Structure formats: C-alpha cells, structure tokens
Amino acid sequence: MEQDLQAPATGDLRHDPVGLHRVLEPAGVLPQAAWRLDTRHELWPDEVRVRVERLNLDAASYRQLERTHEGDGDAVRAAVLEIVAQRGKMQNPETGSGGMLVGTVEEVGPESPLGLRAGDRIATLVSLTLTPLVIEDFLAGWDGRSEQVPTDGYAILFGRSIAARIPDDLPAELSLAVMDVCGAPALTARVVRQYPPEAVVVVIGGAGKSGSLSLVAAREAGAGTTVGVVPTESEADLLRVAGLADHVLVADARDPVALSQAVHSVDPERAHVTVVCVDVPGCEGGAVLSTRDGGTIVFFSMATSFSAAALGAEGLAADVTMLVGNGYAPGHADYALGLLRGSDGVRKLFERRL
C-alpha cells in the first residue's frame, strides 16, 4: 500500500512530450508508428492518466472489423480486446486507424502542460493509435455492433497530447461525436477563406458527420455555393431537410465520370474546393475531375490512397492543390461545437447517428 502512495519509480526516467518513452517496439519510432506501447499505470512527470468510460472507434476501422467478422458482434468485441491487449493501444492493424475516447482525469503529473485537473470530464483529440490504453472490463457492456464502445479502463496522455473538456450544455455522446471529426470543419473553413466569396464548395459525403460539419463550415467561411454529394436518395432527403447545402447531388463518389458530371451540372467550371469525407476507397479520381484548375481538394477519408491521388491528378493534368486532412488545428473542437450549436440541421443529423 505504501508503495502506491510514493512517487512512481519511473519518475526519474527521461520522458518526452510526444511519448517516445512509452514506445516498446520497434524502438525509436513515434507512438503512432509503434507496434506496441508501454501501458504502465504509473505516470511520468508530464503525463495524465484518464479513467476511460467510452471509446469511439474510427469509422473505417469499425467497418473493417464488422466486414471481417461478418457482423458477428462477439467476434468484433474479441478482436478489439485482442488488439488492445497485444498493442497497448487501439490501432486496427488493417486500417491503421484508431478513434478517440472519453473519460475522467484520474491523476495529473506535476509537469503536465495540459491544464487538466483530476475530475475533469474530457475527450481526447489525439488518436487512439498513439494512446496507451488498458481495458479492464473485457468490454462486457458492448455488443460489438456500434462504433461507440462503453468500457472501463485507463489511458495515458503525453505532454503534447490534446484533450478537450466536455461541455455541460450538450450530451457527452454528441460532443464526442463532434470532436471526433472536428479537424474537418476547421481545415475546410481555412481553405475556403483562401478563395473568393463566389467559391463553389463540394463536400463528398455531405450527410455524414465530418461532411455535414464541413458544409456548415464552408458556408460560415463565406462559400458562395455549397454542394453536398451523397450516395443514396434517402441520404439526399436527410441532407435536404437539414438545409445544409445549396445543392444536393446523388452520385457514387467512386465513379469519377458520374461524380464529375453531377458537379458539372451545378457549375460547368466545377468546384473551387472539394472536400472528401467518405470512408470508401477509390474517390481520388472523381475528386480530381470535379475540381477546377487552381482549386483545392481536402482528403479527410482514411481510405484515401496517396499514390492514387498524386498519380491521378498528374494523369489528368489537373493543376489542383491536394491536402492531407490534418485532424488537428488550434481551436478545432470549440469551432466544431459552435457550428453544431448554431445549426439545428447538423445537430439532427448527428443525433440520428448516435
């Protein structure tokens, strides 16, 4: 017992703001690239330990698990447990992606720069792919049939991690879902502001979480025309009712010809800014063909192929700027939560998906 009250023995070891000291193998890589992380319970001086109550799995990761196990929830649960036990983090080996978590701050190291206090209810805004994680309840409360995973366990935040306090005025689950995709609206707004006010902004996957927030962000940032592309008539109806886009198009984003023809019907010059928010492979060519010369494509889907994007634009002689969607921008969580508070349409789309 007395040992538990002492400063942890690890406190003297060299620690690092990005968590290099928690990497077990291979040595010398960043935590995100590591195969396995050190999940020890004691904190290094700049770390924070969080009691986890819920994981929010990345959509691409969850779908891959669901497909592999043919929708068998027990098998999906066992797979997640095995990944976390083996790797010390929830990073799907197939998709490389993770997700995020919500929990309560349990202990704050004396040198932590994050400004958190024990008892704060937070969501992590860095990926689960680099967050040391221990599951202590065998995921007994999860049926394996949803990306939202109730659990009990702990996770470790590093000096340079990002965590946001969960606001009091919104249900936690809703805040978590917003924070999970909050990089998309922040970057979309930043890009749209670089274009003149008449800019045409096309969001592929406009009825989804990152897509609907990106549509609202584009409008808030001054886009002249916003276009939401969705795969089905039922999603189109949802998006029309939500009122988030000036035009709603139904097209298969994997079909470059169909997609670009649909965009062409709104503006023959095509988009100034195209935002890809659908987690299916093969959307690179359609995005390139839908964007005018001098335009920008923002890829937020983890299913994006780097070489397909690079070679696709070159092969089409397309003078477009292509951005890797960075999930981080300063103030991104507050910005996205503000968009949701200000838009009943977005809020209803999110609530449908919880």
Add this chain to the structure above:
Amino acid sequence: MEQDLQAPATGDLRHDPVGLHRVLEPAGVLPQAAWRLDTRHELWPDEVRVRVERLNLDAASYRQLERTHEGDGDAVRAAVLEIVAQRGKMQNPETGSGGMLVGTVEEVGPESPLGLRAGDRIATLVSLTLTPLVIEDFLAGWDGRSEQVPTDGYAILFGRSIAARIPDDLPAELSLAVMDVCGAPALTARVVRQYPPEAVVVVIGGAGKSGSLSLVAAREAGAGTTVGVVPTESEADLLRVAGLADHVLVADARDPVALSQAVHSVDPERAHVTVVCVDVPGCEGGAVLSTRDGGTIVFFSMATSFSAAALGAEGLAADVTMLVGNGYAPGHADYALGLLRGSDGVRKLFERRL
C-alpha cells in the same frame, strides 16, 4: 493495305479526353485506376500514337521489382514484360506506380489538342500508369538492371495527356530524367513563395533527382535558408560539392527523433517548408516533427502513407499543412529544365545517376 489508309473503324466510337474509352476493366474507372487498358493501334480522333524508344521506370517500382527478384536482371525484365502484356500499361501492381517514356510522334489524330506533329521527339509527362503501351521487342536491349529501359513499341496519348518536346541542347536521357521529377521543383517553388524571405526549407533526400531540383527551386523562389538531408556521408559530400544547400545534414529520415534533432540544430524553430523526396516508407513522423506550426510539408514520395501522415500530425498536435505532391503544374517541365541549365551542381548530380 487500303484499310490502313482509311479512317480507323473506331473513329466513330465515343471518345473522351481523359481516356475513358480505353478502359477495358473494370468498366467506368479512370485509366490510372484500371486493371487493363485497350492498346489497339488505331487512334480515336483526339489521340496521338508515339513510337517508344525508352521507358523510365518509377524509382519505387523499379526497387520493388529489384528486391522481389533479388537483383536478377532477367527476372526483372520478364516481370516488366508480363505486367505490360497483362495490363496494357506499365503499372507495378505492388507499388501502383509507373514512370514515363520518351519516343517520337508517329501519328496525330485530327482532333488532338496537344499541338504535336509526326516526327516530334517527346517525353510523356503523364504517368505510365495510365498510358496504353505495347512492347514489340521483348525488351531485348535491356539488362533489367537500371530504371532506364531502351525498347521499341508504341504508346497512346489522350486528348488531355501532357507531352513535352525534348530540347535540342541537352542529352535526351538527361532531359527525360529531369522531366520525370519536374513536378517537385514546381510545387516546391510555389509553396516557398507563400512564406516570407527568411523561410527555412528542408529537403529530405536532397541529393536525389527530385530533391536536388527542389533545393535549387527553393533558393530560386526566395528561401532564406536551404537544408538538404541525406542518409550517408558520401551523399553529403556529393551535395556539399554541388553547393545546392546552405546546410547538409546526415540523418535517417525514418527516425523522427534523429531527423528532427538534426533540423533543430540548424534552426530551433524548425522548418517553414519540408519537402519529402525519399522513396522509403516511414518518413511522415520525422517530417511532421521537423516542421514548425504554420509550416507546410510537401510529400513527393510514392512511399508516403496517407494515414500515417494524417494521424501523425494529429497525434503530435502539429498545425502543419500537408500536401500530396501533384506531379503536374503548368510549365513544370520548362521550369525544371531551366533550373538544370542554370545549375552545374544539379546537372552533375543528375549525370552521375544516368
């Protein structure tokens, strides 16, 4: 004989500037994404047929073949022949990448917008991954031990393809090598111009082809400090003698800690612009750690992992802009050839690699 003089029977079929009419399987995808292209000899009205004299395989593709066949040139040659015969194009199924070609215009369709004439000696500036190609000499003149593949055969250019006439004042092989990577200096210059004159530009792989041109482009575009990163002391000596960078650093780009510490030694604030030009996987984290908040990373390596870049930046809370290196920009070939003509150092580095 008379048939050869008639308009080809295919001339009546619907054709498309990006080559959709040449896609055999799967139907409806762009030529670059296709498994197999139609290599028929007759031209659609907006096409151009080129008599091929040389292929220049993409470095990542060639290395993969070399590794797989353990340096056995005959086996590499057989593998390339098989890929081209199966797919109707040279696209390595493993790396997804291709390369480019040089040849002489053989026939120009009446509706071609490319401005080429029969007899023009050209290089294609669109990837081999989307160029219908037939090899007619079994690659008899190639030993399988170099990326440069002398051959005889034909290739098809579409309405929206890009081809550049090979200049008279430079050896063809040299021009080809420059054109192969000419997207990198063009985009580097464009990005550097967005930063103030004191900008620090780090080029990872600075002694390579795209890297050395990018260093010269950065300086030409007004960078304050240019830094070339190379993996070995011998490459460092080459780059120092060439005089292309203000600082030459030796570091393993796959080791984020070592790389960022090296960059830190030049400027503790790290780079405004980081250009990744090395064809090895795992450089994303180091590039992110080497770039300051508000900076830009340009990924030119086909070995870049989209998810590693996206999640890496998020995980490090790095407010950086990350660009997918687009191989096309207007005027990119002329710009790169001009840089080479103006820099003995670049020219010598290129000539060493021919």
